[in-house]
């Protein structure tokens with residue numbers, strides 16, 4: 231990151247900030263001079279990431295009752311402000327045909343992927359952003375724009391998160407900007423079952439010729455969170471290596487859906 235884009239000294243929360251995309255976002259925000267707070271369920275990993283980032287952390291699920299309030303209170307107590315919220319933590323379960331999706335897993339998916347981002351925005355708004363302004367970035371998925379094998383629950387939650395992003399953008403303007411980033415296939419633990427068995431084949435089917443790295447997504451998130459995007463709200467920034475435009479490219483066969491069809495469970 232060559233510019234702090236006005237992020238120097240601002241305070242940022244990144245949910246799911248201990249590995250993958252969230253860790254890259256937290257690292258990029260810290261490198262831009264922001265004070266960073268990360269969350270995740272694994273307390274050891276939260277402590278490790280917070281120490282590496284020179285920031286703070288809170289262990290717990292974003293869907294835990296009281297977690298959004300506890301997180302906001304911690305950040306305001308430690309940093310005295312809360313300028314940036316990145317809703318990144320998510321679950322890709324229940325995985326499989328929708329006719330087999332149980333009620334508890336379905337509710338948990340919506341609690342983590344949709345309700346928690348809303349509750350966190352509410353807390354950030356009430357505690358800081360309503361008075362001082364701020365920026366929210368929700369991490370959605372390129373897959374929310376279409377259907378796919380076995381990912382119906384995940385896709386439905388992310389489509390809801392996209393809608394939530396636009397609705398909040400309208401409701402919270404002009405004080406708070408709310409945008410989303412929609413990644414294609416990225417080299418992380420969550421997506422390992424898709425990219426690891428035969429990465430070359432998957433990469434060959436993408437117009438830009440490779441799968442994504444967490445930093446590809448982090449750069450987009452940081453830009454949207456920064457003053458460089460001060461006139462951007464309600465937008466969804468696709469960071470997908472050309473996945474959406476592959477029908478017009480000379481890239482090979484798109485192998486991702488074939489992979490999803492072959493993997494019975496995650």
Ligand SMILES: NC(=O)c1ccc[n+]([C@@H]2O[C@H](COP(=O)([O-])OP(=O)(O)OC[C@H]3O[C@@H](n4cnc5c(N)ncnc54)[C@H](OP(=O)(O)O)[C@@H]3O)[C@@H](O)[C@H]2O)c1
Nearest residue numbers: 246248250251270271272291292319320415416418420421
């Ligand atoms: N990787 C891809 O190809 C891809 C593509 C499109 C969209 N995305 C989106 O990108 C975001 C990050 O995914 P990723 O691929 O980086 O996943 P990842 O590598 O599995 O990392 C997920 C992070 O979120 C935390 N987390 C998971 N559930 C949580 C919960 N209930 N409460 C708090 N923290 C939680 C994890 O730590 P703990 O396990 O310790 O909680 C970890 O820090 C997600 O929103 C995902 O849907 C990913």
